[in-house]
Amino acid sequence: MVERKNNPYILYAAIATVAILLLAGAVIVYDNNAGKTTASNTSQTRQITDMVGRTLAVPSSVDRVASTSPPVTNLVYMLDPDKLIGWNSATNTTMYMPDKYKNLPVIGGWFGTFTGNYETFISMNPDLVFEAYAANGMNMQGTDANSSIAVRQKNMGSIPVVGISDSTDATKYTPEIRYVGDLLGGEARTNADKMIEFYTDALNKVNNTTTTIPNGEKKRVYYAEGPKGLQTEPKGSAHAQLIDVCGGDNVCNLPITLGNGMGMTAVSMEQVIQWNPDVIICADPTFYASVYNDSLWQNIPAVKNKQVYMVPKAPESWMDRPPGVNQIIGIPWMAKVLYPEKFKDIDMKSMTKEFYTDFYHYNLTDDETTKILASSGLKDF
Amino acid sequence: MLIVLFLILPVVLFFVSILIGRYAMSVSEVVEGFLSTIFPNSFHAGNNIQTVLFQLRIPRILAAMLVGAALSISGAAFQGIFKNPLVSPDILGVSAGAGFGAALALLISGSPLLVQASALFFGLSAVAITYSISRFFKMNSTLNLVLGGIAVSAVFSALISMVKYIADPNSKLPAITYWLMGGLSSISLSDLSIVVLPILICMAVLYLLRWRLNVLSLGESEAETLGVDTKKYQLIIIVCCTLMTAAAVSISGIVGWAGLVIPHVCRMIVGPNYRRLLPATISLGALFMLFVDDIARNIATIELPLGVLTALVGAPFFIYLLTRNYEGWS
Amino acid sequence: MSPLMDVKKASFSYNGKNNIFEDVSFSVEKGDVVCILGPNGSGKTTLIKCMNGLQRINCGDILLGDRSIYSMSKTEKSRYIGYIPQGHQITFPFKSLDIVLMGRTPFIGAISSASKRDVQIAENAMEQLGILHLANKPYTAISGGERQMVFMARVLAQGPKILILDEPTSHLDFGNQMKTLSVISALAKQGMAVIMSSHFPDHAFITSNKAAIMREKRMVSFGAPEHVVTEDNMKKAYGVPVKIVEISKRKACVPMEDSTEISLPGINITENA
Numbered sequence: 001m002v003e004r005k006n007n008p009y010i011l012y013a014a015i016a017t018v019a020i021l022l023l024a025g026a027v028i029v030y031d032n033n034a035g036k037t038t039a040s041n042t043s044q045t046r047q048i049t050d051m052v053g054r055t056l057a058v059p060s061s062v063d064r065v066a067s068t069s070p071p072v073t074n075l076v077y078m079l080d081p082d083k084l085i086g087w088n089s090a091t092n093t094t095m096y097m098p099d100k101y102k103n104l105p106v107i108g109g110w111f112g113t114f115t116g117n118y119e120t121f122i123s124m125n126p127d128l129v130f131e132a133y134a135a136n137g138m139n140m141q142g143t144d145a146n147s148s149i150a151v152r153q154k155n156m157g158s159i160p161v162v163g164i165s166d167s168t169d170a171t172k173y174t175p176e177i178r179y180v181g182d183l184l185g186g187e188a189r190t191n192a193d194k195m196i197e198f199y200t201d202a203l204n205k206v207n208n209t210t211t212t213i214p215n216g217e218k219k220r221v222y223y224a225e226g227p228k229g230l231q232t233e234p235k236g237s238a239h240a241q242l243i244d245v246c247g248g249d250n251v252c253n254l255p256i257t258l259g260n261g262m263g264m265t266a267v268s269m270e271q272v273i274q275w276n277p278d279v280i281i282c283a284d285p286t287f288y289a290s291v292y293n294d295s296l297w298q299n300i301p302a303v304k305n306k307q308v309y310m311v312p313k314a315p316e317s318w319m320d321r322p323p324g325v326n327q328i329i330g331i332p333w334m335a336k337v338l339y340p341e342k343f344k345d346i347d348m349k350s351m352t353k354e355f356y357t358d359f360y361h362y363n364l365t366d367d368e369t370t371k372i373l374a375s376s377g378l379k380d381f
Numbered sequence: 382m383l384i385v386l387f388l389i390l391p392v393v394l395f396f397v398s399i400l401i402g403r404y405a406m407s408v409s410e411v412v413e414g415f416l417s418t419i420f421p422n423s424f425h426a427g428n429n430i431q432t433v434l435f436q437l438r439i440p441r442i443l444a445a446m447l448v449g450a451a452l453s454i455s456g457a458a459f460q461g462i463f464k465n466p467l468v469s470p471d472i473l474g475v476s477a478g479a480g481f482g483a484a485l486a487l488l489i490s491g492s493p494l495l496v497q498a499s500a501l502f503f504g505l506s507a508v509a510i511t512y513s514i515s516r517f518f519k520m521n522s523t524l525n526l527v528l529g530g531i532a533v534s535a536v537f538s539a540l541i542s543m544v545k546y547i548a549d550p551n552s553k554l555p556a557i558t559y560w561l562m563g564g565l566s567s568i569s570l571s572d573l574s575i576v577v578l579p580i581l582i583c584m585a586v587l588y589l590l591r592w593r594l595n596v597l598s599l600g601e602s603e604a605e606t607l608g609v610d611t612k613k614y615q616l617i618i619i620v621c622c623t624l625m626t627a628a629a630v631s632i633s634g635i636v637g638w639a640g641l642v643i644p645h646v647c648r649m650i651v652g653p654n655y656r657r658l659l660p661a662t663i664s665l666g667a668l669f670m671l672f673v674d675d676i677a678r679n680i681a682t683i684e685l686p687l688g689v690l691t692a693l694v695g696a697p698f699f700i701y702l703l704t705r706n707y708e709g710w711s
Numbered sequence: 712m713s714p715l716m717d718v719k720k721a722s723f724s725y726n727g728k729n730n731i732f733e734d735v736s737f738s739v740e741k742g743d744v745v746c747i748l749g750p751n752g753s754g755k756t757t758l759i760k761c762m763n764g765l766q767r768i769n770c771g772d773i774l775l776g777d778r779s780i781y782s783m784s785k786t787e788k789s790r791y792i793g794y795i796p797q798g799h800q801i802t803f804p805f806k807s808l809d810i811v812l813m814g815r816t817p818f819i820g821a822i823s824s825a826s827k828r829d830v831q832i833a834e835n836a837m838e839q840l841g842i843l844h845l846a847n848k849p850y851t852a853i854s855g856g857e858r859q860m861v862f863m864a865r866v867l868a869q870g871p872k873i874l875i876l877d878e879p880t881s882h883l884d885f886g887n888q889m890k891t892l893s894v895i896s897a898l899a900k901q902g903m904a905v906i907m908s909s910h911f912p913d914h915a916f917i918t919s920n921k922a923a924i925m926r927e928k929r930m931v932s933f934g935a936p937e938h939v940v941t942e943d944n945m946k947k948a949y950g951v952p953v954k955i956v957e958i959s960k961r962k963a964c965v966p967m968e969d970s971t972e973i974s975l976p977g978i979n980i981t982e983n984a
């Protein structure tokens with residue numbers, strides 16, 4: 001038990017320790033010098049100010065872009081899909097998207113889940129990486145945007161990290177559309193113009209009408225989430241904002257902070273019956289498929305009057321999850337859902353086609369357009 | 382032969398780990414990367430290479446080895462003083478406490494430094510509470526420690542759930558969940574530098590007490606009659622192990638199974654004598670955690686959570702150990 | 712010349728109200744072998760725990776040499792008193808030599824480990840008891856009798872002045888019981904005082920030069936075995952009639968086959984249909 005045969009091995013251990021110490025030393029030396037490296041070794045750069053207020057250098061010509069969270073990733077895709085190098089998560093690959101974009105690699109990110117692998121990002125050689133933060137100065141992880149952007153930048157090394165103020169307010173997308181479009185330039189800038197025009201037109205049209213609806217006459221709307229339809233978002237929540245934007249009255253008057261998931265407050269059937277909604281918007285196709293045959297729901301006015309609708313979700317949701325410019329097309333849709341009479345003149349078919357062609361870069365056929373709109377429950381479009 | 386396993390393998394894996402990663406680099410690029418840091422005038426490696434090596438890989442490799450070693454040696458020591466090969470370092474509540482500390486700090490939007498400090502503080506506090514509870518009882522102190530630890534862990538776990546319940550589901554809650562799952566993907570040198578010294582010192586203290594650990598593992602009354610002040614040494618060992626575990630958890634989140642399985646395996650290989658067991662657990666623990674973390678950061682384009690992987694690797698292996706005819710079981 | 716251990720009017724209770732034993736006094740000299748007898752619950756085991764320092768008496772004192780046991784440090788105590796508990800529950804598969812080496816702990820500093828000299832002493836001890844061949848075998852893999860010998864070797868390596876054993880023969884087969892007793896005698900011949908509790912009154916005649924009976928919390932008898940282990944005392948203590956006989960050089964205590972004095976209700980074995 002007391003054998004001391006380790007003499008040669010002590011030598012090994014010593015060598016190993018010295019080597020590791022040397023490496024550690026190199027790391028420390030690097031760390032002291034870090035931050036002095038700026039743009040990559042490609043030729044031209046230009047100075048920009050990001051939306052947080054940092055000045056940094058980015059390549060003059062930006063061709064490869066990544067983003068760390070879906071809302072901005074979607075924005076980049078919609079403005080100039082050829083510049084996007086990867087998606088944040090696998091659920092983006094659905095219908096109504098050209099294959100070459102569908103098949104972009106999944107590179108993770110830092111948003112609701114933190115799956116980003118820095119080496120993966122770096123190995124794909126983006127010219128810059130967008131990091132979104134919320135309008136209140138906090139980032140997606142709930143910490144101060146400046147410090148988390150600083151961490152992101154440190155770990156991305158010489159790849160510039162550009163902070164984007166990503167609105168979760170559906171009425172305030174214009175600044176970020178403008179910023180990203182201008183930054184990427186070229187086709188992106190043109191698309192940004194188009195998108196802002198489409199967006200503001202839709203928003204104004206809806207606003208002009210809904211501001212004239214007195215409170216007592218607003219449609220009472222229940223946002224049914226989950227496979228049983230018994231989860232929802234309270235009034236004022238960003239998830240259900242389109243209801244408010246389009247002049248609806250969200251029946252759920254519970255406090256916003258309750259909940260143990262990503263929103264999705266649980267409610268009981270009695271509660272829903274008491275609320276007595278005129279319109280039900282469904283987030284879950286399972287629920288939508290069963291609600292008209294469900295005895296529990298049959299006395300709800302929305303069900304009786306066939307006013308139950310399903311949010312279209314391909315390739316991105318028209319209403320919620322993620323919040324972002326994908327909701328733009330949801331604005332006219334929601335308006336028609338809530339007040340079909342008042343918005344008779346909205347040509348949903350042509351708006352949808354236009355939106356998908358210009359921004360999802362997919363030419364919808366007549367049949368496909370009809371399918372999308374009909375399966376959402378809209379009767380006339 | 383054993384020396385090869387315990388001394389050479391970790392070093393080899395260390396160097397191999399430097400070479401592998403999602404960002405492909407050749408060996409010469411790696412070497413160049415090093416040289417250009419130490420001699421910036423003579424060598425120039427690409428910026429990306431330097432970032433990947435020194436910002437991302439090496440701190441992470443060092444952290445993985447440190448965390449693995451700290452958890453394993455703590456597990457070995459606890460298994461001795463609790464006379465139970467099924468004990469892990471979490472048994473007194475340090476992980477639950479640290480998790481709560483981190484969750485709380487994340488809830489109030491604390492900086493990463495605050496999160497780490499909070500985890501450390503609450504981890505230590507949880508064990509202090511457990512220890513104080515056990516002091517109220519005169520007899521059978523290790524059983525009372527274990528029971529106290531169960532209770533304290535339960536309380537802190539409940540508190541974690543409370544924090545998760547009221548956390549903002551869009552930002553804070555995911556951050557908390559992610560932290561609890563364990564991972565080293567955002568480790569930085571400064572995180573590491575805070576915990577390195579305490580962990581190494583505690584390891585040294587435990588090694589110095591190796592003989593006392595042997596005697597304590599015979600049982601309390603046996604140890605007492607052999608002249609060992611069991612209360613004093615239990616306290617010292619608990620403090621050291623808790624400090625190490627809390628420090629490790631504060632940088633890596635909650636990573637389980639290493640503290641349970643590694644001491645077991647080492648005991649099967651080198652025997653229960655702590656003179657050999659302690660160095661063995663340091664070595665094998667570092668090796669194991671480095672190996673699992675290499676998987677976490679390489680096997681997919683995205684990061685896999687470390688705590689989940691250690692469970693997936695560790696638990697089946699543990700079951701395998703159970704089925705073997707192992708003469709260490711009482 | 713002070714006795715090696717002098718117990719003076721010792722009383723002990725766990726909760727301050729009910730004494731487990733009270734007013735116990737006796738003394739032990741060099742080379743004594745003291746056999747403490749008594750029925751279960753009479754306080755034997757607790758007395759042993761107080762004698763080796765695991766518990767503290769409420770009243771009275773225990774003197775080791777001329778110092779109170781309570782004035783000694785743990786290290787001093789462990790160099791003076793060795794202890795072999797009744798059950799040998801060891802969780803981890805230490806080598807037998809390691810177990811014996813643990814006996815050297817009172818001489819090993821807090822941050823040291825066993826030295827070459829310690830190993831030498833341990834090996835010698837094992838050799839003296841004829842178990843050196845077990846040195847590298849895991850303790851958990853040897854027989855009960857061999858384990859007892861390992862513990863004895865541990866005591867030899869420790870070299871205390873007094874050895875306390877709690878029922879050293881209760882879990883052994885007949886042959887190993889005798890072997891243990893002969894080791895105890897050999898230790899006593901070398902000057903070690905041995906105190907053991909036992910369930911076998913006859914063993915008092917084999918090894919001991921002093922015997923004691925604990926009954927109903929008191930030490931009701933202490934002295935030479937022939938004066939303590941009497942038919943009367945055995946009847947009073949255990950309720951068992953015995954006959955004390957002389958065989959070759961020693962006395963023997965033999966329980967009587969006919970236990971007419973012992974009343975048991977009639978025993979019927981249940982008939983299961």
